[in-house]
Amino acid sequence: MSSSTELTEKKVFLLKSLDGVIFEVEESVAVQLEVIRELIEGDCARPFISLYNVTSEILALVIEYCKHHAETCSGGTSATIADEDLKTFDNEFMNVDENILLELCSAADYLDIKSLFELTCRTLASLIKDRTIIEVRKMFNVENDFSVVEEKAVRKEFAWAFK
Amino acid sequence: MSTRGNEEPHIDQLPIELLIRIFDLLTPFKDLAQASSVCGKWRQGVKESIGGREKLSFAGWKINDDSVIRMVLIADGLKELDISRSRWGCQVTDHGLHQLSTAKCICDLSSVSLWGSTVITDKGVVYTNP
Numbered sequence: 001m002s003s004s005t006e007l008t009e010k011k012v013f014l015l016k017s018l019d020g021v022i023f024e025v026e027e028s029v030a031v032q033l034e035v036i037r038e039l040i041e042g043d044c045a046r047p048f049i050s051l052y053n054v055t056s057e058i059l060a061l062v063i064e065y066c067k068h069h070a071e072t073c074s075g076g077t078s079a080t081i082a083d084e085d086l087k088t089f090d091n092e093f094m095n096v097d098e099n100i101l102l103e104l105c106s107a108a109d110y111l112d113i114k115s116l117f118e119l120t121c122r123t124l125a126s127l128i129k130d131r132t133i134i135e136v137r138k139m140f141n142v143e144n145d146f147s148v149v150e151e152k153a154v155r156k157e158f159a160w161a162f163k
Numbered sequence: 164m165s166t167r168g169n170e171e172p173h174i175d176q177l178p179i180e181l182l183i184r185i186f187d188l189l190t191p192f193k194d195l196a197q198a199s200s201v202c203g204k205w206r207q208g209v210k211e212s213i214g215g216r217e218k219l220s221f222a223g224w225k226i227n228d229d230s231v232i233r234m235v236l237i238a239d240g241l242k243e244l245d246i247s248r249s250r251w252g253c254q255v256t257d258h259g260l261h262q263l264s265t266a267k268c269i270c271d272l273s274s275v276s277l278w279g280s281t282v283i284t285d286k287g288v289v290y291t292n293p
Contacts, residue, residue: 102177109181121181125188133200145202154206157233158196160226 013040014048015063021056022048025063028070033062034112053110058103065093065116094123098139101127179208186212192224214238220245222276228259232266241268247278257284 011027015036030040039045051059068089072082094101105120128136137144146154177185186208189195199209213219214237221231222245231246244263246255255263260283263269277283 105181105185106177117184121185122188124185128185128198129189129194131197133197136197136201142202142205146206150203151200154200157230158192158199160224160230161192161196163225 013045015059016048016050017054017056017059018052019056021059023056023059023063025067026070028074029063029066032066032070032113034114035110051111054107055103058100058107061093061096061100061104062107062111062113062116066113068093069115090119094119098127102140179204179211182208183212183215187215192221210237215240217241218243218245222247226255228256228262231255231259232262235263235266235268239267240271241266242271243274243276244272245276247276255283 012024013027013030013036015023015025015030015033017023027040030045031037036045036049036051039049054062069086072085072089075082077085096104101120101123105117105124108117108120127139131139136142144151182205186195186198186205189198189212195209195213199206213234216238217240219234219238219241220243221234235241235244255277263275266272
C-alpha cells in the first residue's frame with residue numbers, strides 16, 4: 001500500500017455493439033458518451049452496456065475518437081498545443097468514406113457525443129457545399145423523387161439564389 | 164459485422180432532424196438552393212432549417228418581395244432581417260414590407276435593415292410600424 005495513487009485501479013466499462021462485440025473502455029472514454037452517463041454514475045453499468053444502434057466497426061472508431069480526446073485533454077500540455085493536436089487529429093479522423101461518415105454522424109447523435117456530432121455535421125456540410133445537385137445525388141446515392149411540377153416549383157422558389 | 168463494404172453511401176439513412184442540423188451549417192443561399200433541389204426530403208429539411216433561423220440576410224441577393232416573404236413567413240423565430248439593397252439590389256417594396264408585417268415572427272423581430280433600399284417609401288415603413 002505504498003503509493004496509493006499509482007495503484008488506484010482505473011475504472012473500466014464494457015460496451016457491447018449491435019453485432020455483439022464487447023469493448024473495454026476507461027471511464028474517461030465512457031463518460032464522453034452522454035447517453036450512458038447516468039448508467040455509469042448510477043453504477044448500473046454491469047456487466048456491460050448494450051449499444052443497440054452502433055456496429056462494432058463504428059464503435060471502434062468512436063472509441064478511438066473519445067480516447068484521443070480524453071488523452072489530449074488530460075495530457076498536461078498547454079491548451080493551445082492540445083487544440084492544435086485535436087484539430088489535426090479531427091481532420092485526419094474525418095478522412096473516411098461518405099458511408100462511414102454518415103454512420104459516425106448517426107452514432108454520435110445516438111451516443112450523444114456533442115463534439116463528434118458537430119464534427120461530422122460540419123464535414124458533411126462541406127461535402128454538400130459547392131457541389132452540383134447531380135454530384136450530391138450521386139455522392140450520397142439519393143434518388144430524385146420530384147415530379148416535373150415539383151421540380152419546377154423548387155427551381156422557381158430559389159431561382160434568385162442561382163443567379 | 165455489418166454488411167456495409169460495397170454498399171453505396173445513403174444519406175437517406177439519416178433522419179430529417181440530422182439533415183436539418185447539417186443544413187443549418189450551410190449559409191450561402193446558393194448552397195441551400197442546391198440542397199433543396201436534391202429530393203423531397205432535402206427540400207423539407209432546408210425549409211425547416213431556414214424556419215429555425217434567428218437571422219436572415221438577403222443583402223447582395225437579387226431577390227423580390229415574394230421570395231423574401233416566403234422565407235420570412237416560415238422563420239417563426241426570426242430576430243434579425245437584413246433586406247438592404249447592397250450591391251445587386253434586394254428589391255423589396257412597400258407591398259413586401261406590408262406582407263412582412265403579417266409574419267408570425269414580427270413581434271420578436273428586433274432588427275430590420277433596409278439600408279439603401281430605393282423602392283421603399285415612408286408609406287411602407289409606417290405601415291409596418293403601427
